[in-house]
Amino acid sequence: MDIAALRTVQLVAQHHSFAAVARVLDVDPSSVSRTVAGIEAQLGLRLFQRSTRTLTLTEAGALYLDRIGPLLDDLDLARDAAAEISTRPSGRVRLTASVAFGHDMIVPLLSDLRSALPEIALELILSDQTVDLVGGQIDLAIRLAPAPKGDLISARLCATRYRVVAAPAYVQTHGAPDTPAGLSAHQCLRMTLPEYRTEWRFRQQQAETVVGVTGPILISNALALRAAARNGLGPALLADWMTQRDLKDGRLVDLFPDHQVTATTFDTGAWLLYPSRAYLPAKVRAVIDFLRARLR
The missing domain is CATH 1.10.10.10 (Winged helix-like DNA-binding domain superfamily/Winged helix DNA-binding domain)
Known part of the structure; x- marks a missing residue:
């Protein structure tokens, strides 16, 4: 059969x-x-x-x-x-990640991955929806969240830190808030996710502050949110891996560099997840090792 x-x-x-x-x-x-x-x-x-x-x-x-x-x-x-007997891992690996993380962090590594693992065919599935690994026949997922719970095997790929950023032109026109509470006077750019759209959390020397944020623009995609911030439409809460290049090049400024910022919990990261199996294929292990070495 x-x-x-x-x-x-x-x-x-x-x-x-x-x-x-x-x-x-x-x-x-x-x-x-x-x-x-x-x-x-x-x-x-x-x-x-x-x-x-x-x-x-x-x-x-x-x-x-x-x-x-x-x-x-x-x-x-x-x-x-x-x-496993083969000296080089081979075969197709299906990897899913969010659109923004895949665009900014995975796609730039594809050339190096092809050189390091030439016999692996990588299928990169970018989606901001939570993909069912078992039902979708996914080998590996990258999720941005606090420590995952459930039946899947998880390993932290890298820690993440969030920043409140704005374009220099916005700061010149509207000024920069002196404290996180000052954001209440600004029209912030917000994600449509429930935990991101109403409150941002700040911590400095163990003192925590919760700030309510408002603004007329809500965006469901982090790449579009970053583009709106670059265009001077308001402050936005974005992950460090999305902002480090813009901060270095001066396209964005960090409004609170001395604070830790989050919308959910301060212990967040990018996590590798894969189905719980008695045996992890060599091809999947090879991709995991590559990603951890490059993104740790």
């Missing part, structure tokens, strides 16, 4: 949709439907109950997938163990 076809059946069971699986695999939905029908024909039983709006496992389908799931995992482990 075709192993790839069985994996497609697994994905259909996870997503309850031929169209969703087609998007994951980048194929036509009719191809997914034909694959499932082919497996059902070989087995002589119906795996899914279909209607115009729903797609659910039959009792026989649920029993069958429960039995073959561990077998498919064992095949993965056997394949990866065999590949």
Whole structure:
């Protein structure tokens, strides 16, 4: 029986949709439907109950997938163990990150990654939505957050610090606040995320201050938020890895260089996450080691 076809059946069971699986695999939905029908024909039983709006496992389908799931995992482990014999890691690695982090931090490393790991094909999936690693068949994710919780394996890639920045032209026109509380007199540029749009937190010598921020412009993407700050539209809260070059070149100024700033918690960072597995493929380990060496 075709192993790839069985994996497609697994994905259909996870997503309850031929169209969703087609998007994951980048194929036509009719191809997914034909694959499932082919497996059902070989087995002589119906795996899914279909209607115009729903797609659910039959009792026989649920029993069958429960039995073959561990077998498919064992095949993965056997394949990866065999590949480990190779002196150079090879194969496709699917890596997801936020649009801004991928644009600013990962894309500039692609040339070096290709030189260091020429037999690895990297698929970089940039999204500001939280991608399901297991359902989306993602090998590795980079998440910007406090320490992650859950079933995924996590390792800190690098610490992050946030800054409140503005363009020099904005400061010349509107002045710079003397204290964080002075931001209340300014129309700030804000992210649409709930924890970023209403309050910014400041800390200096262990004394913490929470400042309410307002402003008519809310932006869902960090790259666009940085562009708006560069254009002098107001102060913005941005990560240090997004602002260090602009601060050095004078396109932005740090309004509170003596403060630690955050919207959530001061212990934030970029985290590498990957599915919990008994065996980590050599190709994924190689990419993890490369990223940690370059971004630590």
